[in-house]
Amino acid sequence: MxxxxxxxxxxxxxxxxxxxxxxxxxxxxxxxxxxxxxxxxxxxxxxxxxxxxxxxxxxxxxxxxxxxxxxxxxxxxxxxxxxxxxxxxxxxxxxxxxxxxxxxxxxxxxxxxxxxxxxxxxxxxxxxxxxxxxxxxxxxxxxxxxxxxxxxxxAGRDELDRFVRRTIGPLVEHDETRGSDLVRTAFTYFAHDGNLSRTASALYVHVTTLYQRIDRISALLGPQ
CATH class of the missing domain: 3.30.70.270 (Reverse transcriptase/Diguanylate cyclase domain)
Incomplete structure (x- = not known):
């Protein structure tokens, strides 16, 4: 039954x-x-x-x-x-x-x-x-x-959008308002396991430029 x-x-x-x-x-x-x-x-x-x-x-x-x-x-x-x-x-x-x-x-x-x-x-x-x-x-x-x-x-899609905004929202907003490339920099950095040389090569930027971007990302999201 x-x-x-x-x-x-x-x-x-x-x-x-x-x-x-x-x-x-x-x-x-x-x-x-x-x-x-x-x-x-x-x-x-x-x-x-x-x-x-x-x-x-x-x-x-x-x-x-x-x-x-x-x-x-x-x-x-x-x-x-x-x-x-x-x-x-x-x-x-x-x-x-x-x-x-x-x-x-x-x-x-x-x-x-x-x-x-x-x-x-x-x-x-x-x-x-x-x-x-x-x-x-x-x-x-x-x-x-x-x-x-x-x-x-x-409400998966809306919830996912809110999650993105909570976690990397400051980077998204920074890129949208200033035309920068911090989101792609962050993704590339993690895709290369934090290796700065390989990340810089993948982004076609000098390592000094990458350091500046990483510093900016840390300032927006926090050191962790």
């Missing part, structure tokens, strides 16, 4: 919203509350069934539900303050249980069925980012991913 409810919740939340709410309540899932959604993946179909079994026991103990959806194991739990911690704990439990790395992405969901659907999408993307970063076997939420988690949110 829990698996069927989960499939209806994620696949067709509008079909019978009131009936879905009532059926979810029968297994202790109050869709009027906040939740955390976790998506786990760790191998072939045989492992997935075992992962779902272990995750189901974990979810039941914590007052949630679990099941398979979209080729992964999905867990919906009552909201916690640290979704990343919940993901990490589940990844550790599942990895130990099957003897193979299981990666878990998590996202907070506000009240309502559609919020759970959106959180499931972001948790699955978080899992994909963890795997792409060669962090299989770990658990995390979007906030744990730093800059890699920024584009995952619904």
């Amino acid at each position: 829990r698996g069927e409810i989960l499939e209806d919740l994620l696949g067709a939340p509008h079909r019978d919203a009131e009936g879905l709410r009532r059926r979810a309540a029968l297994v202790g899932l109050d869709l009027e509350r906040d939740h955390v959604v976790l998506v786990a993946r760790g191998g072939d179909n045989g492992r997935r069934h075992r992962i779902t079994e272990l995750a189901g026991g974990h979810a039941t103990r914590l007052g949630g539900i679990a099941g398979e959806y979209g080729g992964s194991t999905v867990v919906v739990l009552p909201a916690v303050e640290d979704p990343g911690g919940a993901a990490s704990a589940l990844a550790e439990l599942l990895t130990a249980g099957i003897g193979h790395p299981v990666t878990v992405g998590a996202e907070h969901a506000a009240s309502g069925a559609m919020a759970v659907v959106e959180a499931h999408r972001d948790a699955a993307r978080c899992l994909d980012v963890l795997v792409a970063l060669d962090r299989a076997g770990e658990g995390a939420c979007r906030d744990d991913l730093g800059i890699y988690g920024i584009p995952l949110g619904s």
Whole structure:
């Protein structure tokens, strides 16, 4: 029953919203509350069934539900303050249980069925980012991913723009108003691991000019 409810919740939340709410309540899932959604993946179909079994026991103990959806194991739990911690704990439990790395992405969901659907999408993307970063076997939420988690949110592009402005905004503004080249200088400097000679060569400037630019960058952003 829990698996069927989960499939209806994620696949067709509008079909019978009131009936879905009532059926979810029968297994202790109050869709009027906040939740955390976790998506786990760790191998072939045989492992997935075992992962779902272990995750189901974990979810039941914590007052949630679990099941398979979209080729992964999905867990919906009552909201916690640290979704990343919940993901990490589940990844550790599942990895130990099957003897193979299981990666878990998590996202907070506000009240309502559609919020759970959106959180499931972001948790699955978080899992994909963890795997792409060669962090299989770990658990995390979007906030744990730093800059890699920024584009995952619904307001990803705007949030990314704000992040750029917070971090290198002074350089961008300096270049825009004075026609300088501090942003490219900074990128080139880090691309060459801080080697001044190679950075100067790549920028086609004298090392003295590069020193002056680095000093200006440090004055705008701080010495670190």
